[in-house]
Amino acid sequence: MPQTLDRFRSSTLGWLRGTLAGWGTILLVPIGLIGWLMTATWYPLLAVAAALVIVAVKWLGNLATTYEVTEDRLILHKGILNKSIDEIELYRIKDIRIDFSLINQWAGIGTITLLSSDETTGAQPFVIRDIENARERREKLRDLVNAARRVRGVREFDMVQEATMPQ
Numbered sequence: 001m002p003q004t005l006d007r008f009r010s011s012t013l014g015w016l017r018g019t020l021a022g023w024g025t026i027l028l029v030p031i032g033l034i035g036w037l038m039t040a041t042w043y044p045l046l047a048v049a050a051a052l053v054i055v056a057v058k059w060l061g062n063l064a065t066t067y068e069v070t071e072d073r074l075i076l077h078k079g080i081l082n083k084s085i086d087e088i089e090l091y092r093i094k095d096i097r098i099d100f101s102l103i104n105q106w107a108g109i110g111t112i113t114l115l116s117s118d119e120t121t122g123a124q125p126f127v128i129r130d131i132e133n134a135r136e137r138r139e140k141l142r143d144l145v146n147a148a149r150r151v152r153g154v155r156e157f158d159m160v161q162e163a164t165m166p167q
Contacts, residue, residue: 002070005144006137010062010130011109012055018107018130025054067128069141072148076120088126090141090148092118094156098138110134112141 016022028051035044060080068075074088093116100110112134114126131137149155 002072004068004070006069006140007066008131008137009066010128011132012059012062012130014107014109014132015058015062015130016055018104018109019101020103023103025051028054062130069137069144071144072151074114074141086120088114088116088118088120090145091152091154092116093141093145096138096142096145098134100134108132110138112138 016026028047032044032047032049032051035047036042038044064078064080066077068077072090074090074093076086076088078084078086093114095115097113097115098110099113104110109130109132112128112131114121114128116126120126
């Protein structure tokens with residue numbers, strides 16, 4: 001069995017401090033508490049409860065998927081009660097992109113997007129959101145993809161269709 005080089009999940013705390021949706025969720029707490037203190041009714045506490053539900057749902061969603069990187073595969077462990085394991089062969093990854101907004105940069109998180117010919121991704125990009133140390137993980141993954149290609153003797157060819165001249 002290949003040795004695990006990295007194992008990670010999307011970060012709920014990173015999502016809270018690194019996205020506008022996370023900031024909005026955090027703001028629900030003081031809004032609800034201030035409303036409760038000012039009105040002396042329990043209705044404003046619904047905002048606090050909503051924030052807690054949003055964080056719990058996000059946390060469970062992040063808990064349900066773990067990413068594991070070995071020398072030749074990216075392994076996805078999904079599920080809490082019903083579990084599944086899927087793999088992306090690293091030599092099949094064609095492109096690795098990282099995206100992060102200004103807020104993401106402050107929070108130290110990013111979104112890694114993989115383009116692959118693997119059956120797991122189909123023709124769609126595979127997106128891993130709210131990842132801590134995303135730049136370092138992307139670089140390590142890129143190095144591993146290149147090494148996996150060398151080991152298998154795989155090369156990437158871009159097929160460009162030349163424009164035909166009208167006659």
